[in-house]
Amino acid sequence: TQAIKESFTIGKGGSPEDPNLKSDYSIYQMLPDISGFVKDVALNGFMIKNIGYYDGLVANPDREVRLAVYDNNKTIRTGHFESYVDPEDPTTPTLLLVFDTPIREGELKANSYAIVILQGTFGDTNFGKFLEDKTTTQASDCHTNPRMTITIEVDNDKATGIEHVVNSTEKNNVIYDVQGRKVKQMNRSGIYIVNGKKFVKK
Numbered sequence: 001t002q003a004i005k006e007s008f009t010i011g012k013g014g015s016p017e018d019p020n021l022k023s024d025y026s027i028y029q030m031l032p033d034i035s036g037f038v039k040d041v042a043l044n045g046f047m048i049k050n051i052g053y054y055d056g057l058v059a060n061p062d063r064e065v066r067l068a069v070y071d072n073n074k075t076i077r078t079g080h081f082e083s084y085v086d087p088e089d090p091t092t093p094t095l096l097l098v099f100d101t102p103i104r105e106g107e108l109k110a111n112s113y114a115i116v117i118l119q120g121t122f123g124d125t126n127f128g129k130f131l132e133d134k135t136t137t138q139a140s141d142c143h144t145n146p147r148m149t150i151t152i153e154v155d156n157d158k159a160t161g162i163e164h165v166v167n168s169t170e171k172n173n174v175i176y177d178v179q180g181r182k183v184k185q186m187n188r189s190g191i192y193i194v195n196g197k198k199f200v201k202k
Contacts, residue, residue, distance in 0.1 A: 014134035014142075016060055016120025021127070021139045023119050023146040027053040034150070037158040040108035043067065043097075046115065047086065048122065050093040054143050057093035058128030059083055063121040065097055070112035070151055077103065081122055095122055110155040117148040 029049040032042045050057035059081035067077040077099045084096035097115070120127075123144035129137040 012133050012135070014130035014137075014139060016063060016118075016131070016144065018130075018134075018139040021120065021123075021130075021142050021144050023144055025054055025123050025127075025143045025145045027051065028057070030150070034152050037153050037155040039105070039156050039159040040103050040154050041105045042159070043108075043113075043115075043152070043154075044099065044102045046097040047084065048081070048095045048097075049086075049089070054124045056125030056128070057095060057122060058125060058131075059095045059122050060120055060127075060131055063118050065118075065121060066116040067099070067103075068114050068116055070114045073114075076108070076113065077101065106156060108154045108156075110157070113152045113154055115148075115150040115152065117145060117150070119147045120144050 029051050031047045031049065032038055032045065048057070061080045061082060063080060065079050065081060066075050067079075068075050079097055079099035081095040082098050084094045086092065086094045121144075123142055126137050127142040127144050130139060130142050
């Protein structure tokens with residue numbers, strides 16, 4: 001899969017603001033896993049992947065994407081999405097968030113942040129055709145993203161790079177240690193497999 005550079009001609013290209021666009025492109029995979037704490041530098045590799053629900057995944061690189069402090073909406077970074085070939089998953093259509101200036105390790109204080117994505121920032125293959133030339137594709141045949149605010153908890157000390165931290169007292173967990181032995185609970189610090197996912201106990 002090759003990354004495709006879209007070229008836009010003034011007047012010919014469709015607008016991401018077109019009211020006839022279907023703003024329902026809302027089923028996709030996000031990386032890194034943001035269900036727990038993440039390191040600030042991990043945001044340099046923020047990706048959206050097509051998981052087969054829509055036909056294709058195309059970026060509108062003219063749409064600005066913001067990283068902001070969640071509480072006060074203060075902008076930390078701006079950037080845009082680009083088509084990207086993920087070396088670990090080269091056949092899945094993928095978009096990479098490219099910041100104007102990459103985040104340096106330790107730059108972001110532990111806090112809640114938001115990635116703010118305007119409607120019409122990405123969409124299906126038809127949306128890509130519509131952006132390039134609105135005479136080839138009807139806006140009503142295009143699926144694009146709604147306006148989105150993705151909340152991310154950044155904490156370099158608590159982020160493990162594994163999955164996230166769990167409480168060992170939860171019931172009904174199937175737990176294995178790193179040697180593959182089934183254990184009743186996580187008594188010691190270390191890495192465990194809980195219900196098929198890696199976790200760390202501090």
